[in-house]
Amino acid sequence: MARYHGPKARINRRLGALIYESAGAAKALERRDNPPGMHVKGGRRLSNWGKASAEKQKIKHYYGLGERQLRKYYHMVASKKGNTGEQLLTLCERRLDNVIRRAGFTKTRPQARQGIVHGHFFVNGVKVTSPSYQLRQGDVITVRAKEPIYNLYKGVLSEGGANTPDFVSFDGETLRATLLAVPGPNDFSLPVDVNIVVEFLSR
Known part of the structure; x- marks a missing residue:
């Protein structure tokens, strides 16, 4: 799932939500919000298993998770006190690729993952190449000090459209983002x- 290369517009239509944010996928959902291949208005009625599976697919596609990674996150929070679902999404929101996307460095999460793997980002001054890296409160993200890379992300900012959440502070001049707090239910974007x-997952 983390390396899904299929038609993103089809996933958006199938799941009925803006999962992939690329321009083409977003426009496809706006034009036709019915599931692909379903020519009856409203499509087919899903069973409880089908609904749960569809919601799970939303999380996997949105955050770029594989089945094993999603289950790993579940087992990390299953025995903790509090709402397990909220804690699961908190882990997803704390991923480096997600915070980079939500801070406004990139337009999509796949773009954020690509930049991380290529060594474009540092956390607290140390290069991190794992998109799943879990950020902690107070962690600072910066861009590698090379002019072409700096100009690349400056160019993204110049296009506008960023809506930085409250749990992240972002300085567009220095390309510096700080995780101000652990994201909670009001911060979830999915x-x-x-x-x-x-x-x-508990079955």
């Missing part, structure tokens, strides 16, 4: 019924 996903 509309998903995570509770039925937790029930699905």
Whole structure:
């Protein structure tokens, strides 16, 4: 799932949400929000298993997770006190690729993952090449000090459209982002019924 290269517009339409944010995929969802291949208005009615599976697919595609990684996150929070679903999404939101996307460095999460793997980003002055790196409160993200890389991300900012969440501060002049707090339920950007996903994973 982390390396999904198929038609992104089809995933958006199938799941009925803006999962992939590329321009073409977003426009396809706006034009036709019905599932692909379903010519009856409203499509088919899903079973409880089908609904849970669809919600799980939303999380996997949105955050770029594989099945094993999603289950790993679930097992990390399953025995902790509090709402398991919220804690699961908190882990997803704390991923380096997600924070880079939400801070406004990139337009999409795949772009953020590509930049991380290529060594474009540092956390607290140390190069990190793992998109799944879990950020902690106070961590600072900066861009590698090379002019072509700096200009690349400056160019993204010049296009506008960034909507930085409250749990991240971002300085567009220095290309520096700081995780101000651990993201909570009000910070989650994916509309998903995570509770039925937790029930699905607990089987």
